[in-house]
Amino acid sequence: MKFLRNITIGNKLTVLISIAVIALFVVGFSGYRNMNTMAQKSNDMYKSHLLPILWWGKIATNTRAIDQYTLELMLTTDPSLNKDLNDKISQNIQEDSDLYNSYKKIKLTREETNLLNEYEANIDKLRTSRQNVLDLALQNKNTEAYSMYVNIVKPQRQEVEKTIDKLVSINQTVAQNLNKQNQSDLTNASIFLMIIILASITLCITVGILITRMIVNPVKDIQNLMKQAEEGDFTVQGNYQSKDEIGFLTNSFNHMINGVREMIHNITFTSQQVAASAEELAASAEESSAANDEMSRTIQELSAGSEEQAKGTEETSRILNEIAVSVNQVAQSTKSVTTTALQASDKSSEGTKVIETSINQMNNINVNVTQLSDVIKNLGSRSKEISNITKVISDIASQTNLLALNAAIEAARAGENGKGFAVVADEVRKLAEQSSQSSQQISELIFAIQEETTVAVKSMEETAKEVSDGISLVGTAGESFKLIQNAIQDVSNQVEEVSVAMEQMSAGAEQVIEAINKVSQIAEESAAGSQTVSASAEELAASSEEVTSSSTNLANIAEELQSTISKFKI
Structure with a gap:
């Protein structure tokens, strides 16, 4: 409080603006940090869990497509169609390998690592058994191929799908947990931001009101003092003590009032002296006029003599x-x-x-x-x-x-x-x-x-x-x-x-x-x-009359000046 009183108005406004800027910075930084955290978590959820879910879904889809292509291959005897089906199976297998390698690059939990090892073992068996079925199908041994598919490939595929389902379930669970955590972080961040915003607004309003009062109230006091001085009361004195512009203004106002008061004292004293001097001047002018008349008569007599x-x-x-x-x-x-x-x-x-x-x-x-x-x-x-x-x-x-x-x-x-x-x-x-x-x-x-x-x-x-x-x-x-x-x-x-x-x-x-x-x-x-x-x-006599008239006017002006000065309170 004392610190704010003794700093300049510019610094007061700087403090208020600084508080608002700091509050805005804190709010912005907090929002940025929370948003960045949520973005990182969302990105992690997307890359580490949502994409793997898509990947594993694609792998599961490709696995079923391979089974479908395998069954078609067992049913057809057309070499060209067999070749196309075999190429599609190879493409799906390659796509599954790529998706699997992408998944291996992300950060995995221990459970995911175990399931991934299980998946590798099962997928290797499945791919071997499927290749045997494909070989039989390409040899048009479809019955044997189908029997092997039903008895060996299908159960292996189902094991692979179970592993995939587990991995997808794990990623879904982790994604849900991350989503919940993001929601919780969002709520906490929103609450924190609201608290910071409310605290900043409260602090800015409080400091603003305080600074406004520190500026407005002394200005109103100075305004009232100036109004009293305008009405002729020069006994007023400003009491605001501070090292800011208003404090300097108050000191300057007090010095001005003291100077005006002293000036009015001097004017009063001078006007009294002027009035007295004017009366003496009028009397001297009358005496001088009489002396001039006598001198004029004497000079006329001297001229005649x-x-x-x-x-x-x-x-x-x-x-x-x-x-x-x-x-x-x-x-x-x-x-x-x-x-x-x-x-x-x-x-x-x-x-x-x-x-x-x-x-x-x-x-x-x-x-x-x-x-x-x-x-x-x-x-x-x-x-x-x-x-x-x-x-x-x-x-x-x-x-x-x-x-x-x-x-x-x-x-x-x-x-x-x-x-x-x-x-x-x-x-x-x-x-x-x-x-x-x-x-x-x-x-x-x-x-x-x-x-x-x-x-x-x-x-x-x-x-x-x-x-x-x-x-x-x-x-x-x-x-x-x-x-x-x-x-x-x-x-x-x-x-x-x-x-x-x-x-x-x-x-x-x-x-x-x-x-x-x-x-x-x-x-x-x-x-x-x-x-x-x-x-x-004769000219001197005329001048004496003018001096008498001027001295009379001067005395009247001095009286009017004294009457005007008497309206002021000093």
């Missing part, structure tokens, strides 16, 4: 271009001032020479004083012009300082992109301050020159009026001219510095303009970029 900044930088660039033009004009004016200062210096040198000459030539003092008065008057007018120029320079420096301050404010608004512009604006502011200081110094010097010129004019007038005091006044005038020459030299130096500062301011203004142009370009690019970002923000 960038456009305003671009406009402001364009206006600043225009103003700086005007400043650059003004600075160039100031530079040209400072060059003129420098030329005038040089001329004043030359004049003061000439005045000094005149004073020296006046000391030597007092007679020409009136002429020289008059000339000097004119020169001083011209110097006064030049000083006024220089004063006006320095006022313009001061105003330009103040305006440049104010523009530099505005440029610094715009650079601060531009952030990282305005750092270079801030540096340039600071340099412009410094140059403006230096220009303002230089203009202030020039104004002070010019004011001093004007005062001194006024004093000189008054002195010249007094000199003209009071020639007598000319020597002393000329000395004073000489000192004054020295001071004037020094002042003019200082003015010339200051004007040169102002010229250099104006050139630097002009270069700085060009740098500021270039920086402003860059800022304007960056502002335009920023405005375009902010518009692009605004469009992207």
Whole structure:
């Protein structure tokens, strides 16, 4: 039982088929053996007993035929007929000899051997006596031949027939016994075959039922378990333990159920996580949508600010271009001032020479004083012009300082992109301050020159009026001219510095303009970029709405999945 349980279905069927084949072989072999035995016995009965009966019957018949031919031979005198009868007698005798020799070849019992010896003795006597009768008959001594036949041949023939009858009786008895034995063997063989057949059928049916139960019952159990699993009950477990295919199928089913149970656990856990993640994703999508809206508004404001900044930088660039033009004009004016200062210096040198000459030539003092008065008057007018120029320079420096301050404010608004512009604006502011200081110094010097010129004019007038005091006044005038020459030299130096500062301011203004142009370009690019970002923000907002919708659908699907999984028992 345990052996059958632990072998495969193929081997189970092989066992069943083997039992049937063995039973069939046993039945066939038994039938063959019994049939062969009966055939051998029947053949033995036929060859050893039935044929001898026929043989002895033929011998008996031939013996009687010989007697008949002998009697005919005694009655006829026809030579040809005698010859024919004699030939027939010889043929019968030869046939009897052949049949007798055939009988001698079979297996004989002792009784048959004794009777056969008796037969040989009697047949020899009979053949001798019969030959004597035939000889007499051939000599037409029929009376003597007949007398010998009746008295000698016939009794001998009867003895031979008795022996033959005994042999036939013995063979008949043996044949009957063999027939009875064959019938008994047939009955026994039939009973044995029936027993073997019934035992084989019983064994095959028993083993077949057992194997069928071993196959069908576990299959039904697996079928029921699969039906329960089909209905959603994954707590089932197969209990069939065997090493056959059904046992392997049960183990595979249990592994499958365990795998499905674990998979459902994982799906349940994953669906819960998916639902939670979907809710978080929906919340994040809503927050992202709100943030995108805020970012879109901010970007729109930034775009508007960038456009305003671009406009402001364009206006600043225009103003700086005007400043650059003004600075160039100031530079040209400072060059003129420098030329005038040089001329004043030359004049003061000439005045000094005149004073020296006046000391030597007092007679020409009136002429020289008059000339000097004119020169001083011209110097006064030049000083006024220089004063006006320095006022313009001061105003330009103040305006440049104010523009530099505005440029610094715009650079601060531009952030990282305005750092270079801030540096340039600071340099412009410094140059403006230096220009303002230089203009202030020039104004002070010019004011001093004007005062001194006024004093000189008054002195010249007094000199003209009071020639007598000319020597002393000329000395004073000489000192004054020295001071004037020094002042003019200082003015010339200051004007040169102002010229250099104006050139630097002009270069700085060009740098500021270039920086402003860059800022304007960056502002335009920023405005375009902010518009692009605004469009992207709108697309992102639409994507956020789609994500929100998808996350909601995902949460619904996760809930449906959890509802579906809850139908399974694990």
